[in-house]
Amino acid sequence: MGTGRSQPGIALGWRSGMYEEAWRTADTLHEAPPPTRLPVLPGVDLSARYLLAETGAGAGGDWFDTVVLDDDRVALMVGDVVGHGARASWVTDRLRAALAMALQDGADPATAIGRLEKFSRRVPGAEAATACAAVLDPATGDLTYCTAGHPPPVIGSAAGKARYVEPSGGTPLGAPGGYEVCTEHLDVDDVLLLYTDGIIERPQCTADQATADLLRAAAAGSGASRQPAERVTEHVLQLLNGHSDDITVLAAHRRTPVPAFTRTGPAVKATVGRYRDEFAAWLRALNPELVLVIGVHNAVLELMSNVVEHAYYDSAPGPMTLAAELAPSGELEISVRDEGRWKNSEPASGRGRGLALAGSTVDALSVDRTDAGTTVTARTALTKAPSQVVGEVMPSTEPAEFSAEVANGTLLVGGPIDITTARGFDRILREVARHATIPLAVDLSRVTQLASAGIQVLAAALRRSGRNLELVALRGTPAEHVLALTRLPHRTA
Template sequence: MSQHGPAPRAAVAVELAGGHRAVFRGPEVAARTLLAAAAAGAAGPVLDVAEAVLRSGEPQRRTGWVLDLRDAAGEAVRFTLDVDLTPVLDQAGRAAGVLLDAVDPDEPAPTPVAAVQRALLPTDVPVLPAVDLGATYLLAGVDTAAGGDWFDTVLRPDTTLALVVGDVVGHGVHASAAMAALRAVLRQRLGAGLDPDAALVDLEAFAADLPGAALATACVAVLDPATGALDYATAGHPPPVVVGPAGVRRTDPTGGGPLGGRSRHRARRVHLGPDDAVLLYTDGALERPGRSLVSGADELVSQLARAYADRGSAQATCERVVSALDAATGHADDLTLLLARRRPAVPELRITLSTARDSPATARNPLTHWLTGIGAGGDAVVELVHASGEVVTNALEHAHPDRADGEVGFAARLTERGEVEVVVADGGQWRPARPDDEHRRLGLVMAADLVRSLTIDRSHGGTTVRLRHPVTRPVPVLRTADSPLPPTEPFLASLTSSTSDGVLVVRGAVDSDTAPGLRRELLNATMAGTVSRSVDLSAVTVLGSVGVQVLFEARDRCADQDEELRLLAPPGTAAHQVLALVGLDQDPDA
């Protein structure tokens, strides 16, 4: 199984002539090597170009720039990078430093599948103080067209958290476009504070006029991190699974059918204990090669319990479940998981620095460890650590110019909105900046550019700098190479009699390959909806989402002619559980 996404990146700062700085952001290996080369005085070519940009004030772009450097051990290392060099301006509009943003042109470009998925879906989940979130996509195959799976997380005004997983029938551009539209509408309604069932009602109305949205499914849940209350509603979608120290609990469907299925949407409530987790997932986790819906659900529950017992992060739990399911059977459809686990509130980080004994690294290193520990990742960690280091540097150097040993307070906390707030406070007054003190100005300018907000509060009691920046955890897109799938039982559909009491008997797997055949048989057996008919699904081994769509269409076609399509699936059969899940075992007008 491979992971698709950018290589790890890092940011480092190196000194230019005159006390200016160049900040290099790029592949982590290149950044660390450049820092080592600069310390050894062997980064001349890079710094020469950066100083030229500083003097001219004009940005440059270098394509295929070959950098010959030496690493910390003195070994020669060559990098070929595409680099954008941008001057950083101070408050007076003068160039005070240079930002070098580099990418590796040899890094494989995302495939069209990954590119479409990344453009339409969230690339990360928020890091929150009382909920640990994780999510995973597993694409169906290397050459598979982009699918309709999606997930989302929405922080609501009352600090509750909305969780969404959904699936649009089919693959390709139309399925992806429908998915993106449904996701946007649902995100807006949940962000406005609607409950899960009300949000699905609005989504149903929107989907009625959206091409490709018919019979899309979704599970929507709203979690209160403080109380553990979880309200959820399903529209033809598998209901959530809860796992915790007491074991695994399967929740019940709420009765709503897929969008466009003329069903009502209701909500249910369950409670999560202090260390419980809830899993939302698409049907790709159940409908896997060689597995019925029932056995697929049993295996998902079993693997979830095993992964939870490892006591890893929510992200690690998702990836372990996906890996175990894929190793057992492979997969024929996209698979999406979203896990939310209640956790104790994240403790704050507090450090007292000495202006005589400590350096910026005294704060940077613990901050990096703390951010990693709370689950943050990606560029946000680099940006926060670097910005905080610049502020600490200013405080250590300028807060107590008349004292040999002063104190600087450093604190970091994670807010309910998923932002890290860093506070650097001292009891002194910063030495006034001189006109030629560009080095100092640059540090604060860069810090302000790196984070969402930076404020400075100067008073008689000292100077306090506050940084705020959202932190997230990247979501990987996983993919495995195509492998031979086990054979499925042959599909067969036939009428027992051409008379009005004849039953259409369906056998084998009803999936994307065989659903068109079922559609033809249903049209013939019901005479395009003008004749009532019973359909025996007892011998159906797999009833996939495309087959469900065909059954909904046939039922509605009969209902429009005041006829009835009766679906027969005794308890314990594969079809029974699917019909109950999507609401096809109910009267559509009930």
């Protein structure tokens, strides 16, 4: 499989052993580095799976790509280069880039394929390569596509039916012939499937049987009640019983656009905790990759905490508004607004980490302060990695509560450490450290969010204890990510 070590989406409910299980599964799946990231979009949910033919190979001859065009349409591409291994990978990189560039320049799929064919004449090893390009308008469902010696796409419906679209009749790259655009339409909840021919050229399987099997798998996945794009790619690869070719599947589910998230309430700690959990559920439904979820969660928590601590210091708590919207480009914009007048942190207070930490976990952050209040806006592009073939670890749907317990000389901490729980965590940490007879390890692996308020507690504890306190976090967890960002001394388990 060519997905790389795809990490599961984090939730406000952490399961013991979740990350180790994901990595053990990945190690058994014959992986390669992911060929591309998938954008997370409001009107289209994408899923891709990539499986290599050669054991131990780092890359193969199949490829896929997705590009959001300037007019918010989405270009979907798959291709197949003759051969496997490093040379085939070299060819695929060039063909993929050339086709994506043509589509980004505004070419329709047939024109883009035509340009790719001309370009391929200057790429040794590109002879007889095949490709399929499709452009979907999420707003209208209009689809244009073109194939170059490639099997036609499949459209599946929420009713559990699937059909092949009309082939456009184009020839492989380097062969005589031309290319034409075909048109189709996707209703809301339809799934478009692009794939390479390895899925229909399976050992011990006739072509008729393989094409019928693919339709059944696409129909079953399209009829799933949740994440039909994921279910389609999952069902398709479940057809495999041994394979002799690289295999790529790319699915696009046209969905009702994800609604914006907006909440307004008093700027108090209880509001922070409630909005934190509600926003986490909204973000989790988008299913971006783990590292982005960690960053966005922390940014939102820091921005809300800053409002509570600074915006209404000389008056009763006023309103705080948290808003988030996913743009058609795949960029997430988050804003936190207040109507107060901020106080500045004293230089020696040890505070003021919030905005810096929030800014380090997103692509861009801006502050607009006026007499009417302050708006802090964070922006970051949401993506996800191609999915694993099997063994996916689904996040818990229940928010975790803060917890702390001592076991075998280790303080095990779970749930969020933020403005609402940091003071209690500080009391527990001081009490446990005071009674410890050996150096104390604080295991933060089950912490779902580590905010600046928690960083302040840990930094103070490290100063107090010298070498008698060790912070531990499992690789890839939210706490490990934030500890690395803030450079607090810790051990990665």
